[in-house]
Amino acid sequence: MLPGMTTRGYHHGDLRRALLDAAVQAIEESGPAALSLRDLARRAGVSHAAPAHHFGDKAGLLTALAVEGYDRLADELGGAGDDLLEVGVAYVRFAVDHRAHFEVMFQPDLYRGDDAEVRAARDRAHAVLRGGLAALPAAAPDRDALAAWSIVHGFATLWLAGALPPEAGRDPEQTARAVIRRLFE
Amino acid sequence: MLPGMTTRGYHHGDLRRALLDAAVQAIEESGPAALSLRDLARRAGVSHAAPAHHFGDKAGLLTALAVEGYDRLADELGGAGDDLLEVGVAYVRFAVDHRAHFEVMFQPDLYRGDDAEVRAARDRAHAVLRGGLAALPAAAPDRDALAAWSIVHGFATLWLAGALPPEAGRDPEQTARAVIRRLFE
Known part of the structure; x- marks a missing residue:
């Protein structure tokens, strides 16, 4: 066996990635509560000690997914520019495309929400979301940010x-765009 | 033992109620996915066959909670009159006061969403929510209903x-009222 390789031939970083991908798949099927590290090892085809080695426990694994989720959300919102409508549509697109991450991110009981990496990633996503509001004439920025986030x-x-x-249609982005426009009328 | 009483002295209807209450408590603690009928029987202090006798299986139990949730939601929204702002605040109050029901209602994978009782109760709640919108001057009623529901x-x-x-504050109804007002500006 080569140095840095596992029994299945994963490089160390690849095994971590494979475990996260297997977790995403399991969560899409049955939600985060049903997930177990043992089940995850079976899915990824690795030793049952591998998930604990990489993430410590289930909360550690879900913390890693939450960090990844907030990071990607911040990237996707940031990529939408400073048009609040497009930022909102990007939020919906993120949720639809990354439903497992989205589901974990908003169940903070399941992971370590006060983890420094989670906080940094979450603060970055919040800052981008609020940045999208800066272009609006706002009498009450906190309230308006909360209204936009809520919708x-x-x-x-x-x-x-x-x-x-x-009647909500079949294209989430198209319907989201119409719904969010309601905030600007 | 008196006729109609169980070993623990419950009347038949009271046992059903006790099981539903135990389920609400368990869901508030750990979410609906983690719930098992066996655990529920233990919590309610009844034979482990009792939940299956009353609800068939876990999906049957969660279907009963969804029916009860949509019924109560319809009642509470209806009680708010035809002021959309108050209907919206009542929706938030329902979610905060009945978080286990609310959580189950919006996880239709976990129960039988096409059950006739669920559909009737859900349709009633939807009708009340849309009734609250009728008072608005609306160019696009479907879109406006969706925006109000989303927020x-x-x-x-x-x-x-x-x-x-x-900065969202500590009183959900007060903050919700401010947020929903954003739709009328």
């Missing part, structure tokens, strides 16, 4: 839950 | 997740 988060959550009626 | 659902969900920053 995109609520839409994304209802969409992911399959709770919306047929 | 209250998003606010409630973020509040329950403990995701909001300190």
Whole structure:
């Protein structure tokens, strides 16, 4: 066996990635609460000690997913420029494309929300979201930020839950754009 | 033992209620995914066959909670009159006061969402929510209904997740009222 390789031939960093990917798949199927490290090892086809070696425990694994999720969210919101409408649509797109990350991020009981990396990534995402609001004439910036966050988060959550009626259409970004516009009328 | 009583002295209907209450408590602690009928029987102090007798399986139990949740939501929204602002505040109040029901209702993978009772209760809640919109001058009623639902659902969900920053305050109804007002400006 080469140095840095595991029994299955993963490089160390690749094994971590493989475990995170297996966790995403498991969470998409059954949600984060049902996840176990043992099940994860089985899915990734590695020794059952491997997840604990990389993440310590289940909360450690979900903390890593939360960090990754907030980092990606900040990147995607940042990529939408300073148009609040597009920032909101990017938020919904992130939730739809990364539903496992999104689900974990907003269940802070399941991970270590006060972890320094989580806090840094979360603060970055919040800052980008608020940056999108700066272009608005706002009498009450805190309240307006909360309204914008609520409307995109609520839409994304209802969409992911399959709770919306047929008239909501089939394209989440298109419907989200119409819904968010309601804030500017 | 008297007819109609169980070994623990419950009347039949009271045992069903006791099981539902125990389920609410368990879900408030650990979420619906972690719930098992066996654990529920232990909590309620009844035979481990009792939950299956009343609800069939876990999906049956969660279906009963979803029906109860949508019924109560419809009642509470209906009680708020036809002022959309107050209907929205009532939605948030329901979510905060009945977080276990709220959590189950919006995880339709966990229960039988096409159950006739669930559909009737859900349709009633939707009708009340849309009734609150009828008083608005609306160019796009479907879109406006979705925007109103999204903003209250998003606010409630973020509040329950403990995701909001300190400036959101400590009184969910008061903050919700300010946030929902943003739709009328």
